Amino acid sequence: xxxxxxxxxxxxxxxNDRLDSLEVDREVYGAYILGVLQEEESDEEKEDALxxxxxxxLDEDNVEDVCKQIIKQWTDHCSQSAKRVADDVxxxxxxxxxxxxxxxxxxxxxxxxxxxxxxxxxxxxxANVVSSFLDKSTEGEEExxxxxxxxxxxxxxxxxxxxxxxxxxxxxxxxDQAREDSQKKKETDKMQREKDKLAKQDRKEKEKKRTQxxxxxx
Numbered sequence: 479x480x481x482x483x484x485x486x487x488x489x490x491x492x493x494n495d496r497l498d499s500l501e502v503d504r505e506v507y508g509a510y511i512l513g514v515l516q517e518e519e520s521d522e523e524k525e526d527a528l529x530x531x532x533x534x535x536l537d538e539d540n541v542e543d544v545c546k547q548i549i550k551q552w553t554d555h556c557s558q559s560a561k562r563v564a565d566d567v568x569x570x571x572x573x574x575x576x577x578x579x580x581x582x583x584x585x586x587x588x589x590x591x592x593x594x595x596x597x598x599x600x601x602x603x604x605a606n607v608v609s610s611f612l613d614k615s616t617e618g619e620e621e622x623x624x625x626x627x628x629x630x631x632x633x634x635x636x637x638x639x640x641x642x643x644x645x646x647x648x649x650x651x652x653x654d655q656a657r658e659d660s661q662k663k664k665e666t667d668k669m670q671r672e673k674d675k676l677a678k679q680d681r682k683e684k685e686k687k688r689t690q691x692x693x694x695x696x
Contacts, residue, residue: 489555493548500544502535515552524549 493511497504514527528545536544 487555487559489552492551496544496548500532500535502532507531511548515549521549521553524552 490508490512494504494508497508497511511528511531514531515524518524518527525542525545528548529541532544533541
């Protein structure tokens with residue numbers, strides 16, 4: 479004997495009560511009706527199958543209404559179940575998104591801590607380099623001072639002026655060279671354009687002559 483309908487939630491309870499009211503054995507026909515509702519695709523197919531089951535217990539005037547009532551109740555149950563599933567999926571998606579966001583925040587925090595440590599290490603290294611440079615610079619200034627003290631004031635001034643003049647001369651030479659290179663490139667490009675233009679005209683003239691020669695032969 480088949481078991482009562484207990485695996486369809488609220489619909490199963492409703493169907494059992496409805497079968498009891500129709501004096502139809504729920505233990506025999508409950509699971510059978512549920513199977514029809516689950517297996518048949520269209521409402522028309524469901525109604526035909528249900529009428530085949532219930533016509534033995536109901537008269538022709540009532541069986542159609544009862545079948546439609548059962549189908550409607552089943553459709554409502556499926557819609558509510560689908561909505562609950564959709565809500566569960568949405569809740570799970572939100573929970574997953576929140577979890578991922580939390581992981582991103584934690585990861586960013588870890589990266590920030592690591593970045594902070596790298597910056598501190600670089601600053602410490604930079605401080606050591608600057609300190610070493612300053613120490614060497616101080617030693618160099620002391621040596622220069624000692625050596626400079628032995629030079630007359632005129633020689634010191636001449637030495638500084640010579641350095642400045644050399645720097646200015648080098649900068650002027652670089653600018654002059656850049657202008658000269660730019661002018662040469664312009665002239666080269668101009669000559670190349672003239673050559674291309676002449677070559678294009680020459681090709682046109684040759685093509686024109688070949689065309690005229692061919693027409694004369696005809």
